[in-house]
Each structure stands twice: as structure tokens, then as C-alpha cells.
Amino acid sequence: MSTMLEDRVTQNQPTHGTRLQAETTAARLHIRWPGTRKSLSRDQKLQAAGAFDADSRTLSAAKRLFDTSHPSFRAVSAIKSKASALWKGMTLPYIEPGVRLLRRGDVSEFDDRMIVIQVELSDAVDELDLSFAELVDQARNQLGHLFDPADYPDSVSDLFGITWDFPSVTPPAYLRTVNPQLYEQECQRVKAKFAEAVELAEQTFAEELSQLVGHLAERLSGSVDGKPKVFRDSAIANLNEFFGRFQHLNIGSNDDLNQLVENARQVITGVDPQDLRDRSSLRERVARSLTEVETSLDELMTDRPRRNIIRGPR
Structure with a gap:
């Protein structure tokens, strides 16, 4: 009799997976970031290969568009790292790429802290924008014939962004x-x-x-x-x-x-x-x-x- 009762109690107890599903919500972080390197053109690769008497088909080469160690760019990158660290630090891993599990009681705190980071990023990007002409001039001197003005936008203000959402990971009710x-x-x-x-x-x-x-x-x-x-x-x-x-x-x-x-x-x-x-x-x-x-x-x-x-x- 007691065994049957214990079996029924065990069956009625939620599994750890069920508890995890009931206590968390999915959280996803989206980071928009410009590339800082660009592959050399076909002609440039041919020229580089010729300098080493190599077959251009075996050569992989790219140019760094600007100095990523510049203080203004490092400040922007630090905020990107801060956002990723917050997302990972407040969540548990999930088996779907780009999705992690956030405790439902932490949703408001996570949202508030991400908004602050979003504002910090906007301010840092504004500072980078002010320095961008300097970075382009520096790249012009460093890249020589590899420099192409078409690689550089007039402004970088729209190239960076951090957003987040809470996607559903359960079957649709309908x-x-x-x-x-x-x-x-x-x-x-x-x-x-x-x-x-x-x-x-x-x-x-x-x-x-x-x-x-x-x-x-x-x-x-x-x-x-x-x-x-x-x-x-x-x-x-x-x-x-x-x-x-x-x-x-x-x-x-x-x-x-x-x-x-x-x-x-x-x-x-x-x-x-x-x-x-x-x-x-x-x-x-x-x-x-x-x-x-x-x-x-x-x-x-x-x-x-x-x-x-x-x-x-x-």
C-alpha cells in the first residue's frame, strides 16, 4: 500500500526539466556590429601572391580597415562585452543556438540593466563617430594602395546596436x-x-x-x-x-x-x-x-x- 502511494507521489512530482521550464523564460541577445576586416580583391591577392611567387588560389588575405585598439573603439567593444557578460551571467544555457534561460523573476532586472547598457552603447558610438574621421585618415596612411574610401561610411552611428527579446520555446497554443x-x-x-x-x-x-x-x-x-x-x-x-x-x-x-x-x-x-x-x-x-x-x-x-x-x- 505504501509503495503504491509513494509511486503516485513520485509520478505527481515535477521533473527537474519541468521545473526549469516553469521557472524560466527564453532570452535572446542580438548584437549588430560592423566588420573590421575586409578580404583583399582578386587583383590585390594576385599582387600579394606575386611578391612571394605563390599561387593566389592558395592565398587568403585581408586588410584591417582601421585601428581597433583606438580608445574610442575599445570603449564601444567593452560595452559589447558587458552586454554579453550580463546575458550569460543571469541565465542558464539552453540547447537552441543563441537562446538562454532566464528566471522569470529576473526579467525586469535584466530588461532594466540591458536598457542602461543600450544607452551606454549609444553614447560610446557617438564618441566613436567623432573620432572616425581620424581613424580613416590613419587607415589611409597605414594601408597605402590597399586603402579604398568606399570601405568607410560617413557615419558609424547606425552600424552598432544591442537588442534583446524573449522568444517562445513552447508549442503555439492554437x-x-x-x-x-x-x-x-x-x-x-x-x-x-x-x-x-x-x-x-x-x-x-x-x-x-x-x-x-x-x-x-x-x-x-x-x-x-x-x-x-x-x-x-x-x-x-x-x-x-x-x-x-x-x-x-x-x-x-x-x-x-x-x-x-x-x-x-x-x-x-x-x-x-x-x-x-x-x-x-x-x-x-x-x-x-x-x-x-x-x-x-x-x-x-x-x-x-x-x-x-x-x-x-x-
Whole structure:
């Protein structure tokens, strides 16, 4: 009797994939960005090949249109990186290209922060636009005969953009009425995708933690020229950032992974970077404990190898 009751309770409990689907929404980031390199023309490739007595068909050559290390362009690129980091940092991976899963309770915060980044990009592009004539003049001097004024617009203000949306990853509701059987098939397909997304999230978390603890353990172990290896405070800050993100995004689908994350957190809780530099015994203890976590993570990932997720055409 009790077994039958337990079976019914288990069947009624949502799977981790079902929970993930219920608690998240799809989020997609779109970045519009101009190319900074351009392939040489056929005649230019022939000329380049002739300089080396080479067959032009075996030569691949491109010119850099302008100096991407210019402060104004670097400022724009930094905002692009900021947008990507925010999108990835607030979301879990999904098996469809370009789509990630955002907790529904985080939608407003994500939208607000992306709007701020969008404004920052607009201001930075305006600054780049003011400097663009300088960049073109510089390119004219650097490229010589390869310079082509047709490669450069009068303004770059419309060439950059960051937008985002929340695409549906569930079957359309109308399908339930039009073709109930097909609707059910699509529901099962989506369910399977979210089950795979759970595994993908676990693998991603495990790999990231393994890299973080492995890096810090390596920096804390041994010495160079008789002196302890140098490590940055960010090695610990990155771990603490990971713990916060894991706690917020994790759906508790893997007890072993949860325990290893907790083990790593306990190792560095209350540890001051300067203490690690000053106290060799503390360095050794922390390095040893982190290495144990890394080994356990490697075993966990070996036991559950990365799925070969087949994606459809983009």
C-alpha cells in the first residue's frame, strides 16, 4: 500500500526539466556590429601572391580597415562585452543556438540593466563617430594602395546596436485545437529539450567550477625561483561570484554537484587573499582542499559525459 502511494507521489512530482521550464523564460541577445576586416580583391591577392611567387588560389588575405585598439573603439567593444557578460551571467544555457534561460523573476532586472547598457552603447558610438574621421585618415596612411574610401561610411552611428527579446520555446497554443496529436508531440519534444537543458546546466556549472578551483589551486601550489607563485585577488572573487550565481540559478538537480560546490565554498569562506600570501600553511591547506574538489569534479564529469546535443540549422 505504501509503495503504491509513494509511486503516485513520485509520478505527481515535477521533473527537474519541468521545473526549469516553469521557472524560466527564453532570452535572446542580438548584437549588430560592423566588420573590421575586409578580404583583399582578386587583383590585390594576385599582387600579394606575386611578391612571394605563390599561387593566389592558395592565398587568403585581408586588410584591417582601421585601428581597433583606438580608445574610442575599445570603449564601444567593452560595452559589447558587458552586454554579453550580463546575458550569460543571469541565465542558464539552453540547447537552441543563441537562446538562454532566464528566471522569470529576473526579467525586469535584466530588461532594466540591458536598457542602461543600450544607452551606454549609444553614447560610446557617438564618441566613436567623432573620432572616425581620424581613424580613416590613419587607415589611409597605414594601408597605402590597399586603402579604398568606399570601405568607410560617413557615419558609424547606425552600424552598432544591442537588442534583446524573449522568444517562445513552447508549442503555439492554437495547435492544441488545430491538431491535438501534433500539439502533444511538440509538448513532448519541448519537455525533452528542457531535460537536456538541465544536464547542460549541470555540466556547465561543473566545468566552470573545475576551472576556477583548478586555477587557484595551481597558483597556491609550489613556487617559482623559491618564491610562492603569484595569484590575483580576482581568483577568489571569481569563485565567490560563481557561488552566488550558482545559488541563484541552480535548480537542485544534482546532489553530488551541489555538495561539491558547497565543499569549495567552505574552503574559501573567510579566507583573505593577503593571508594566503603571508601564511604558507594556509596556502597548502587551501590548495590541497581545492585539488580534492577538482578531482571529484573530474570524476563527476567523467561519470556523466557531455551530451552530444545535435542542433538544427541556425
